[in-house]
Amino acid sequence: MTIVSTELYQEIQHFYARQMQQLDAGLADDWAATFAEDGVFEANAHPEPSVGRAVISAAVKQAHGRLAETQETRRHWLGMLTIDRGEDGTLFVRSYALIVGTKKGGEPKIVFSTLCEDTLVRHEDGWQVKYRKVTRDDL
Amino acid sequence: MPTIYEQVRRFYSRQMQLIDSGRVEDWVETFVDDAVIANNANPAPARGREVITKVVHRIVADAHERGLVHRHWLDMLTVDPIDEDSLETTFYALVVETAKGGTPGLFRSTRGRDVLVRRGSGWQVRERYVTHDGS
Numbered sequence: 001m002t003i004v005s006t007e008l009y010q011e012i013q014h015f016y017a018r019q020m021q022q023l024d025a026g027l028a029d030d031w032a033a034t035f036a037e038d039g040v041f042e043a044n045a046h047p048e049p050s051v052g053r054a055v056i057s058a059a060v061k062q063a064h065g066r067l068a069e070t071q072e073t074r075r076h077w078l079g080m081l082t083i084d085r086g087e088d089g090t091l092f093v094r095s096y097a098l099i100v101g102t103k104k105g106g107e108p109k110i111v112f113s114t115l116c117e118d119t120l121v122r123h124e125d126g127w128q129v130k131y132r133k134v135t136r137d138d139l
Numbered sequence: 140m141p142t143i144y145e146q147v148r149r150f151y152s153r154q155m156q157l158i159d160s161g162r163v164e165d166w167v168e169t170f171v172d173d174a175v176i177a178n179n180a181n182p183a184p185a186r187g188r189e190v191i192t193k194v195v196h197r198i199v200a201d202a203h204e205r206g207l208v209h210r211h212w213l214d215m216l217t218v219d220p221i222d223e224d225s226l227e228t229t230f231y232a233l234v235v236e237t238a239k240g241g242t243p244g245l246f247r248s249t250r251g252r253d254v255l256v257r258r259g260s261g262w263q264v265r266e267r268y269v270t271h272d273g274s
Contacts, residue, residue, distance in 0.1 A: 003140070003141070003260070005141065006141045006142060006145055009141065009145065009149070079212060079214070080152045080155060080156065080211075080212060080213070081152055082149065082152050082153045082156055083149075094156060096210050096212065098212075098235065098243070110235065110242070110243040110244070110245075111242070111243075112243065113208070113210055113235045113237045113243040115210075137208035137210065137235075137237035137243065138208075138237045138238070138239060138240060138241055138242070138243070139239070
């Protein structure tokens with residue numbers, strides 16, 4: 001494991017800011033494109049991991065649709081990142097995310113506190129999630 | 140090599156993740172052998188790794204038994220050099236607490252002040268004073 005440069009660290013922070021905003025905006029296809037073609041999304045809230053972009057995208061569409069029905073806006077705040085780089089350049093990123101939910105006319109609440117463990121791989125001039133594991137603290 | 144400010148930020152992210160994961164032995168390695176930790180809620184400071192480890196094991200075990208997960212979010216960081224090999228830092232930390240089957244809430248809001256000393260290519264805490272808001 002090697003120490004990553006300032007530039008790379010910021011690149012990764014930027015990656016997550018964009019990715020979380022895409023998720024909150026319900027941009028399911030843009031979001032799915034931040035995963036590798038055969039990327040995996042595993043979560044302790046889901047019975048089975050989502051495998052591949054098509055499945056990952058469909059899951060986001062469904063979740064966003066449910067929130068639209070209940071008129072709830074969600075914001076993912078991700079931080080406290082640690083980044084380790086493997087020999088082949090693969091990045092192992094561990095972070096926390098708080099999900100703030102606000103119903104129309106209501107007060108914001110922290111809906112979930114989570115741990116996010118990612119394996120990121122280089123793709124063209126950016127990064128993609130090869131494997132994501134999300135652990136909700138309440139489960 | 141990242142800037143000192145960045146090194147310190149990353150040091151804290153890793154340190155907070157270690158404690159929240161219950162990895163007390165790895166966490167205490169981020170302190171020097173004779174480190175001192177104190178807070179405004181408890182007038183007796185904990186001195187040295189052995190004592191610190193004992194105290195923190197108890198805190199971690201207690202949270203675990205009660206089915207609580209804590210996440211330390213640290214930010215608003217200031218870093219000032221004391222000399223070539225030591226730094227004074229100040230920061231805020233929010234502790235988010237989630238019970239099994241429960242909704243996350245803010246368990247604690249704090250301000251910390253540390254003295255960090257250089258060790259190899261990284262840093263260690265020599266002194267920590269934490270102010271728990273409302274205590």
